[in-house]
Amino acid sequence: MKALITSLALLFALPSLDAHAQAEMRRPHGPPPGQPMPQPHHPNQPSYPPQHSGSQVVVDRRELNERLDRLEKLLKEAEQRMNRQERNKFRNAKETLNSVQDLVNRAPLLATVLPPPPMPPPQPAVRPISDSELRRIHSSISLQTFAEDKMRVLVSAAQHHYFLVSQVGQLLGNFQFTQDKLAVVRELKPYILDPQNSHMLYSHFSFSSDKKRLDEILSQR
Secondary structure (H helix, E strand, O other): OOHHHHHHHHHHHHHHHHHHHHHHHOOOOOOOOOOOOOOOOOOOOOOOOHHHOOOOOOOOHHHHHHHHHHHHHHHHHHHHOOOHHHHHHHHHHHHHHHHHHHHHHHOOOHHHHOOOOOOOOOOOOOOOOOHHHHHHHHHHHHOOOOHHHHHHHHHHHHOOOOEOHHHHHHHHOOOOOHHHHHHHHHHHHHHEOOHHHHHHHHHHOOOHHHHHHHHHHHHOO
């Protein structure tokens, strides 16, 4: 066999491998065109040579090594049928193949190249209603005559604010009847920031039966 035939076999095998790898494994990721991909240093891997920082693709290391091994076996079989002069010329092709295998083995893992996932945006801080806003709600409730209208104002305000137990106690002063006060606690309970202080609400009810009903409301989930 002539060295020319072997060289052509090598040239045809490598493009086929490259096309397969690009079709199945490539995932576009990197800097704008013309800018090199930064290579972070990993303590367990050698530094990536700067001369290989051009256009890059992602391939499966194991699959690529298997294909290179098969190619190396084919080249060894072809070498056995060559004469001494052809074998000397054939060494250049083997050196090229060895350099490809070395490049694959020294390539960094994808996990060390990809940037870390973006951090989620911080959650907005939840704060209780301000004293000034609480006074405005008191004022709006006091303008209403009937308990039903007062409750409507309170429910509307509760959709946009959070409350402390002490603030809920202040709002209870706008209602005269026990059933209305219990309704206030029921409406504001989902917006209370310090439920561990709910025991402070019992002082706003005189009878044990009313306190029992309050306990049932506070224990609901």
